[in-house]
Amino acid sequence: MDTQKKAKILTTLEGLYPDAKPALEYGSVYELLVAVILSAQCTDERVNKVTRVLFEKYNTPQAMLELTAEALEKYIYSCGFYRMKAAHILSASRDICERFGGEVPGTIAELKTLAGVGQKTANVVYSVGFGGDAIAVDTHVFRVSNRLGLAHGDTPMKVELDLREAIPQKDWSKAHHWLIWHGRKVCHSQRPDCAGCALINECEYAHKTK
Numbered sequence: 001m002d003t004q005k006k007a008k009i010l011t012t013l014e015g016l017y018p019d020a021k022p023a024l025e026y027g028s029v030y031e032l033l034v035a036v037i038l039s040a041q042c043t044d045e046r047v048n049k050v051t052r053v054l055f056e057k058y059n060t061p062q063a064m065l066e067l068t069a070e071a072l073e074k075y076i077y078s079c080g081f082y083r084m085k086a087a088h089i090l091s092a093s094r095d096i097c098e099r100f101g102g103e104v105p106g107t108i109a110e111l112k113t114l115a116g117v118g119q120k121t122a123n124v125v126y127s128v129g130f131g132g133d134a135i136a137v138d139t140h141v142f143r144v145s146n147r148l149g150l151a152h153g154d155t156p157m158k159v160e161l162d163l164r165e166a167i168p169q170k171d172w173s174k175a176h177h178w179l180i181w182h183g184r185k186v187c188h189s190q191r192p193d194c195a196g197c198a199l200i201n202e203c204e205y206a207h208k209t210k
Contacts, residue, residue, distance in 0.1 A: 001149045001204075006166050009148055009202050013178035016198060020177035022128055025051060029104045029129035030096070031059055036124050037088055037116045042079045050076055061093035061102060088116025106130050119157065127173040135163045135172045140183030147187060147205035 023044035026032040031051065038047045054075045058064045064072070072086040079085060092114040096104055104125065105111055111122035123136035135141070137156040141163075145151040151162035167175045186193050192205070200206045 001166075005202050006150065009150060009199055010167060010171065010175060010178075012198050012202075013175070013182060017178045017181045020174070020181045022124075022177070024048065027055070028059065029125065030061055031055055032129045033092065033104055033111075033114075033117070033121075033125050034064070034089055036121045037092070038076060038079045038085055040085070041081065046079060050079055061096040061104075064089060064093040065097065085116065091115035092117065104129065106132075108132075108134065119160070123160075123176075127176065131173075133169050133172045135160055135167070135176050137163070138180065139189075140180045140187075141176060143189060144179045144183045144187045147192070147203060148199060149202075149204035
């Protein structure tokens with residue numbers, strides 16, 4: 001894809017979603033970290049319902065460690081994979097307290113040393129929580145960027161690397177949200193609304209399916 005077409009896609013996405021932001025609710029970087037861990041294979045809406053209750057009392061790593069695994073599991077049961085997620089949250093909270101002075105670490109490399117934090121989660125926390133430049137590749141970003149032709153990767157990491165090349169670094173974090181919202185609103189997994197898409201003329205997927 002040529003540079004002009006990439007620029008047109010990014011300009012159009014920005015125009016469509018100028019105020020795009022995370023759907024997860026959070027009041028601190030720690031709350032964001034926990035919410036992102038809970039969001040694995042779970043909807044943001046469900047996570048928000050759970051964290052509204054959980055964070056009333058347990059919204060710091062120190063407070064979270066007051067919970068047993070069994071008690072935390074009861075709070076987060078409806079998010080799915082609750083045993084694994086509870087173990088990750090408690091382990092990460094312990095490391096934050098013991099290794100990072102009670103504060104969520106601010107680099108991708110350090111974030112990835114925490115339980116339950118892979119590349120995507122680290123990128124989200126780094127970009128959203130700390131204002132860093134990063135592109136987190138979730139299912140929406142993976143699907144939409146491949147369909148548009150901004151990326152041609154068969155793994156999240158390959159897509160992330162392609163997007164770093166296709167998108168100016170200053171726009172990485174914003175583009176992440178643009179792609180997510182386009183996936184939610186228009187470029188659906190099963191029935192993408194190609195006819196109603198402002199990017200139909202630039203989209204590789206649309207041209208292939210004509």
